[in-house]
Amino acid sequence: MIPLILIYLLCNTLSISGSLPDNAFHYQIDLFESHKTKTVCLPDNLSIFWLGAKSVVIVPEAKPQQIKHAIIPWKKASEKISPPSPLTGKQMGVVQTPGVPPLGYELDGEVKVFRLVAQPIEHLIVDEARSTLASLIPEKNKVPHKMHHTPRYQKVKCWGYNGSTPGPTIEATEGDRVRIIVKNELPEPTSIHWHGIELPNNQDGAAPETQRAIMPGEEYVYEFKLYQSGTVMYHSGFNVMRQDHMGLNGMFVIHPKTPEDPVIDKDFAIMLQQWAILPGSQYINLVTMDFNWFTFNGRAAPNVPVLTVNQGDRVRIRFGNIIMDSHPIHIHGYIWTNVGTEGGPIQPSAQTKGSTILVSAGTTRDVEFTAWNPGLWRLHCHKLHHVVNAHAEVPMGYMEHGGMFTLVHVIPKSGHAPWTHPTQQEESSS
Numbered sequence: 001m002i003p004l005i006l007i008y009l010l011c012n013t014l015s016i017s018g019s020l021p022d023n024a025f026h027y028q029i030d031l032f033e034s035h036k037t038k039t040v041c042l043p044d045n046l047s048i049f050w051l052g053a054k055s056v057v058i059v060p061e062a063k064p065q066q067i068k069h070a071i072i073p074w075k076k077a078s079e080k081i082s083p084p085s086p087l088t089g090k091q092m093g094v095v096q097t098p099g100v101p102p103l104g105y106e107l108d109g110e111v112k113v114f115r116l117v118a119q120p121i122e123h124l125i126v127d128e129a130r131s132t133l134a135s136l137i138p139e140k141n142k143v144p145h146k147m148h149h150t151p152r153y154q155k156v157k158c159w160g161y162n163g164s165t166p167g168p169t170i171e172a173t174e175g176d177r178v179r180i181i182v183k184n185e186l187p188e189p190t191s192i193h194w195h196g197i198e199l200p201n202n203q204d205g206a207a208p209e210t211q212r213a214i215m216p217g218e219e220y221v222y223e224f225k226l227y228q229s230g231t232v233m234y235h236s237g238f239n240v241m242r243q244d245h246m247g248l249n250g251m252f253v254i255h256p257k258t259p260e261d262p263v264i265d266k267d268f269a270i271m272l273q274q275w276a277i278l279p280g281s282q283y284i285n286l287v288t289m290d291f292n293w294f295t296f297n298g299r300a301a302p303n304v305p306v307l308t309v310n311q312g313d314r315v316r317i318r319f320g321n322i323i324m325d326s327h328p329i330h331i332h333g334y335i336w337t338n339v340g341t342e343g344g345p346i347q348p349s350a351q352t353k354g355s356t357i358l359v360s361a362g363t364t365r366d367v368e369f370t371a372w373n374p375g376l377w378r379l380h381c382h383k384l385h386h387v388v389n390a391h392a393e394v395p396m397g398y399m400e401h402g403g404m405f406t407l408v409h410v411i412p413k414s415g416h417a418p419w420t421h422p423t424q425q426e427e428s429s430s
């Protein structure tokens with residue numbers, strides 16, 4: 001117990017408790033209760049691994065495999081978790097974030113006031129008993145494959161905003177002044193960075209460079225005017241590796257001041273996320289880059305909601321990516337137009353076409369198409385490990401679709417009309 005005595009002597013105001021088996025000594029240290037920073041000194045033969053604001057693992061000889069399975073503090077037992085505010089679930093915009101409740105706002109004069117609560121949540125990534133895809137697959141297509149067993153149910157103890165991960169999509173209009181009141185119900189300090197927004201430095205949410213972090217239990221107010229339009233994002237700006245991976249991210253849509261042409265009939269937002277979850281665990285493994293769960297708006301197939309549109313609709317899909325890897329998102333049956341980035345709309349002369357859009361880490365990409373082609377069309381990441389669930393656990397046989405995979409269901413105008421390509425229509429009308 002030498003480390004215990006050592007740390008206690010050096011930092012006599014810290015509270016230290018708990019232990020891990022084997023060679024690792026695990027202590028909880030109340031660093032942030034007093035808003036003070038402590039420096040912990042250790043002799044050369046001891047290594048210290050920070051697991052968050054309140055927890056360290058001390059290993060006499062660094063043996064990473066021993067800390068890999070350490071459970072990251074997720075929630076304080078004493079912590080009060082607020083129910084979603086009445087504005088959560090209130091659709092006041094036009095963007096659908098499938099699987100994520102919308103967020104309304106209150107008006108204070110001309111300021112749009114949004115409320116976000118950062119809090120621990122228990123989130124269901126997949127529950128095959130509630131598949132959103134199964135009912136759409138024609139019975140005649142179901143042939144008896146022998147599928148290898150893959151997890152049919154995966155819950156995760158993570159962090160989110162207003163009860164969901166990603167958090168609700170914030171919608172406003174170019175020229176609006178917005179106020180976002182953030183409450184911290186996490187077991188550690190946090191802040192929110194407004195990713196891709198041009199704003200004054202003191203509103204950037206980069207703690208500690210531009211603000212003191214929001215301490216557990218505190219509320220903090222951000223307020224700025226929106227001078228741009230497009231799809232941007234928000235995510236934690238403190239202890240970023242951990243907090244963003246734990247689920248603290250969301251989309252932020254700024255509509256242009258002038259009406260859009262062509263008019264968008266269905267406007268979807270999809271946040272791309274990835275998670276490392278050890279077999280049988282509900283906790284996120286933060287000490288690996290071997291991600292094994294991949295989600296659209298926090299859900300893996302077959303539980304990703306289907307994007308249902310009518311034939312002829314003008315459809316926009318906004319993709320956002322805060323996590324580490326890039327995701328090439330592909331659609332079947334359509335060529336879409338790349339119309340926007342986190343920098344805003346792309347000028348028509350610079351727009352490109354494709355059926356796959358690469359959404360790199362830290363970027364957003366908006367695509368548009370007219371839903372001329374009826375049917376069930378796959379929409380999925382084209383990194384092939386990203387379209388199965390917990391791929392590391394299963395042998396390479398037949399595997400059901402999982403991960404970043406869903407369908408665009410284009411409902412035909414008429415069940416009897418023959419299939420026609422748009423160029424055929426042009427030929428017949430000319």
Ligand SMILES: [Cu+2]
Nearest residue numbers: 327381383386
């Ligand atoms: Cu991917």
